[in-house]
Amino acid sequence: MSKNLTTKTTEAPLRSTPGSAAFDAHSASRDRYFLGIDGGGTKTHAVITDSSFRVIGEGFSGAANPLRVGLAEAVSHIGQAVADACAQAGIELSNIGSACAGIAGINHPIHYHTMKDALDEALHVAGLELVTDARAALEGALDGKPGIVVIAGTGSIVIGVNQDGKEARAGGFGPTLSDEGSGYYIAQQALKAVVSAFDGRSPKTRLAELICNRLGVASPSDLPGVIYNSDAEPVEIASLAELVDEAAREGDEVARQILTSAGRELGRLAASVIEKLGLHSTAFHIGCVGSVFRSGEVVLQPLREAVLSVAPRAEIGPPLYPPAIGAAKLARELA
Amino acid sequence: MSKNLTTKTTEAPLRSTPGSAAFDAHSASRDRYFLGIDGGGTKTHAVITDSSFRVIGEGFSGAANPLRVGLAEAVSHIGQAVADACAQAGIELSNIGSACAGIAGINHPIHYHTMKDALDEALHVAGLELVTDARAALEGALDGKPGIVVIAGTGSIVIGVNQDGKEARAGGFGPTLSDEGSGYYIAQQALKAVVSAFDGRSPKTRLAELICNRLGVASPSDLPGVIYNSDAEPVEIASLAELVDEAAREGDEVARQILTSAGRELGRLAASVIEKLGLHSTAFHIGCVGSVFRSGEVVLQPLREAVLSVAPRAEIGPPLYPPAIGAAKLARELA
Incomplete structure (x- = not known):
């Protein structure tokens, strides 16, 4: 990383009252x-x-x-x-x-x-x-300690560092190459579930109504018109993930399964980083960061299962700091 | 469909020699x-x-x-x-x-x-x-008879018509919404397999070398640079499907599995159209059209299995006419 940056003498900032x-x-x-x-x-x-x-x-x-x-x-x-x-x-x-x-x-x-x-x-x-x-x-x-962070927002990536300072990662290649467990992944699974149900290929889901309403179309058959219409603002696919969270909270089984599969995929990414860093028998923290974790246990449980099966002393929770x-x-x- | 088109009296074309x-x-x-x-x-x-x-x-x-x-x-x-x-x-x-x-x-x-x-x-x-x-x-x-066509080129769609003239379809919503079994699907599965193998998450595959060579990069870690680089010509993702065919012919197991899963997905689409048209016990033709079928039995066999399990009298083969x-x-x- 380049260190050839302009360095300036930092002036004393004077926001706090001197003497306080x-x-x-x-x-x-x-x-x-x-x-x-x-x-x-x-x-x-x-x-x-x-x-x-x-x-x-x-x-x-x-x-x-x-x-x-x-x-x-x-x-x-x-x-x-x-x-x-x-x-x-x-x-x-x-x-x-x-x-x-x-x-x-x-x-x-x-x-x-x-x-x-x-x-x-x-x-x-x-x-x-x-x-x-x-x-x-x-x-x-x-906060500088060995461990792993699982990031699942628009995209997904898992990175970690072990006690020797060695870093490793998995995922993080963007939506076309590797989006497992990300908001984009969840949203795309939801879109696929909606058109598949429309085709009669899979069970009906509350996601159809939620997604059609959000995108302003009357029927799933109109979705290609908004998803592929290059004249309009591109649809923010990943942002549809919040509708999957909403449907899952309302008890929609298709939505729950999508979130569960996202957690499982994130667990697989984490397991591969654990493998690379040799953390199997270590006690370490796994911080979960990003909007996907707002869905709570439906994502966390399959993630926890996948992780604990390879690293039983791992502890999964929120990040220490954002x-x-x-x-x-x-x-x-x-x- | 609009019929309000300009109609012209067609002049006699005079290419063949009159009298022949x-x-x-x-x-x-x-x-x-x-x-x-x-x-x-x-x-x-x-x-x-x-x-x-x-x-x-x-x-x-x-x-x-x-x-x-x-x-x-x-x-x-x-x-x-x-x-x-x-x-x-x-x-x-x-x-x-x-x-x-x-x-x-x-x-x-x-x-x-x-x-x-x-x-x-x-x-x-x-x-x-x-x-x-x-x-x-x-x-x-x-050629006008009842039956089904399974199309798997850049995209995928299955449509069919029964003896009552009723038409039905499944798939065909484009790569973001429904691309099961298409060239795009095969190519994306291949890209995901390559970065996953690079991450150590899945088995090594010959696809890594074939795809990196085709896209002019040295390593899978450079793929995001060409896939997401909006300044360059967009990579024709679906065209990478022919490399999966190539790798499968060379015996690459990952490539074979991708093509098998494509055939299975196409079979599911076909089964859903068979269901909608009530063709279960009928003898009818299923024409397979598109570049994906150049891979032959590795795609056709799982497709055939999925179809015959719901419609044992179906006959799968090439289209009568292009x-x-x-x-x-x-x-x-x-x-």
Whole structure:
């Protein structure tokens, strides 16, 4: 990762009143603010933290994956989330000591460098480092300890690190190549279930009505007209996953099965990372991050079963910190 | 279907020498030439036939599905295939008595009317009728008799007609909604198998080398860079299906399993149409059309098993006539 960045002397940020207890307690590091960015396939979350990683400002915006929304829109969303975080924190970008952005869709070196150059030009943040959104989530979820993070938002990926510092991943290749257990996967399974039921190939499901209503069509036979109509705004396929959650909560069996299969697929990805890192007999944390986990046990139970069958001492739960805080922590580490 | 088309008096075509045996045999209909077009997701095939449906000229061109390549390109491909067919037949478009185009991607009324208007303007063929590519394939495969056609090219669809003239279909909703057993399905399964093997989640496969070579990348980890790179020409995902055929012939077990699962999925689609048409105890023909069937028994055997388990008197084989001839026959029927 390039370290040849413009470095600026960080001016002392003066938001806290000098002399206040909070300010004095951290006076030794009052010139250190960290910017952490979590830029995913659907939303961007930026935080400004103090040197104890307490959030003093945050901002939210749209998708940051340049492969999904294009470079210009991704950079614009990141810039907006960062500006909002700075405004809430009452500091200027020039007060930030170091920054790290975890961005989806930059795994390939070409995409990494394109995004790095664009963000350097757009943000002018001193010492900005770029990592994948998965790396930032891993840092937040485990706070530096060995373990695994299972990410299932628009896309899915599992990454982990063992006691020797070795990292491994599975999945994360995007919807065409590998989307197992992601919001996109869930939404596409739902669309397939709806047209299959319409064909009489599989059981009726409440998803038909929910999806047709959301997309503004009268019947599943009209779905190709909205899914493939290049003149209209592209349908955000992955966003239909929330309707699967809704239908499952209403007791729809097809929706429940889709969410269960998503959990099972995520468990398979996790099992492969456990294998690669040799974590079978270790006690370690698995942090589950992303919108898919809002569905709760229907996803978590099959995931837990798949994981515990290969690593009985694993402990599955929420991340210790959200990915944006993970990015802020990486900002200090990588600076 | 609109019948309000400009009708022209068809001039007598004068290619055959008047007085020749062949000409005399059909002199009663010497003013009737038929144009049949099969416009699919990858290629367009146009034929000019005489009134006995003997091909006197044919032309080939690229994709005709407006949802895949855009309306202008689809119409241009169709126009070129028709022009080549006319040139080979030595006749003018104005000599054609009636014409029928079976076009992929026009199932929705909006797409149907857009394509109809564009073709009327581009071709100026008297009495041009439009049907789906599946309808033309059905006509060709069964030559008007009850039965089923299983189409698996870029996309997949099964349609059939019973002795009462009732039609039914399954599948055919495009790659996002329903692509079971299609070239797109096979290619995507192959891509998923390659990245999964790269992750260590599934067995190694010869497909990794074949696909990376075809796409010009060194490793599966570089695949996202070519699959999602919107600056370059989009990768024709479905065309990778021929590499699965190649790998299967070389004995690659992963490739064989993908083709077997495609056959099984096509069998499920067929079983659902058999169900809808009440053909369980009838003797009828199932015509298999499309590039996927070039793989032979590895696809046909699971398809046959699925079909015979619900309709033991079904007979599976090639179509009686190709879809373009089916379209030419529909031209007479619909005129």
